[in-house]
Amino acid sequence: MATIDAPTRDRILTIASEVFYQKGLSGARMQEIADQAGINKALLHYYFKSKEQLFDTVFQRALGEFLGGIGRVLNGEVPLRAKIEQYVAYTTTALAETPALAAFIVHELQQHPERLSEQFGSGQVIDFEQFRKQLAAAGPQFQTPNAAEHFFANMVALCVYPVLAAPLLAPLMHQAGPQYRRFLRERATQITQLLLGQL
Amino acid sequence: MATIDAPTRDRILTIASEVFYQKGLSGARMQEIADQAGINKALLHYYFKSKEQLFDTVFQRALGEFLGGIGRVLNGEVPLRAKIEQYVAYTTTALAETPALAAFIVHELQQHPERLSEQFGSGQVIDFEQFRKQLAAAGPQFQTPNAAEHFFANMVALCVYPVLAAPLLAPLMHQAGPQYRRFLRERATQITQLLLGQL
DNA sequence: CTTCGCCTTAACCAACTGGTTAAATAATGG
DNA sequence: CCATTATTTAACCAGTTGGTTAAGGCGAAG
Known part of the structure; x- marks a missing residue:
């Protein structure tokens, strides 16, 4: 889990992320983070003066990881169909590595x-207007007022929710851990087909 | 907000739900629940001997509300298309009333x-096999191993995620509160069309 | 009137938690 | 070898939080 060789500060951030992802700000304990990082509270406060500051750093990174990847794909100068394929592929594989990220x-x-606008104030992460234009060009059914919003919401929902709500969905469908992970892997193609089929 | 006339215990549960929904178990404070319910800590512990017990009661109710409604719709002796329409209609309107429920x-x-299996141990909430059969009868494209699972996951994801991730999605699509709520209302028909179009 | 269930007041406690401090010890690089 | 940085130890502190206790008020029903 914890990369042994990583400089202390990075290791703290890695461990703190795991703890915060699972327990949230109010549920996480500085002592637990220190323990799992193999250090003591004093050193933890030597690197991060307060829990707030440590959390802010973790949250900022998490948001960057979650939105940055999406933006990089969606803002690219790429045809719509390829963009959708890229988004689904990227999101599903990225989320598979850190399943707790979205819920956090x-x-x-x-x-x-x-907290969202604090970091991504006016600098919009995704260029929604470009996306809207690309969609509108794909057919008349996407020229109603909220068509782009619905398509975008569908795309994100289909990719993110099954990871986010795994502890709820898996038991409902009587799928244990490994079985459910296979199901999640299958979804990439399923989702792509469903979305592209609408164009 | 708080129904004045309701018996104290019910009012406590209502208020406690609001607080727990928004802040989670570790973030909620017994003092805050007491304050918002207009009573004092002593009386709060008079009705619920511990935070754990209060939380368990709230969580059990929440789960029942969330899953019970789904089950009632999906387990009914109703044709597939009607069932889907019912599910989407029920879920979207129910979640609109308590947006924080799903995230909680x-x-x-x-x-x-x-905690899931503790309350819904072997008593499966939804009859997944019945759902699978109904789907399989709808066409050959639903006779692959995980087809029912994917369809079900799609349906739930499309309905729940936009409510769950509203604080993230709304700003991304530059939609303020009221605008986003209108968007959510529109989704019911959008989702139904998309799902029924697959049959 | 008195009993009983509901409710308040207010003080109190122990455990937990974030954070600090000081002194000592390694490790590192110039 | 020296100065700086990284790290430990261990005690300590103050504020928060869940939970308790005892005494009493109050309305309603018998």
């Missing part, structure tokens, strides 16, 4: 929505 | 997945 962001943003 | 369940289940 959702939970913390629910309590403090302002 | 996801967050708490992430930390303690066993």
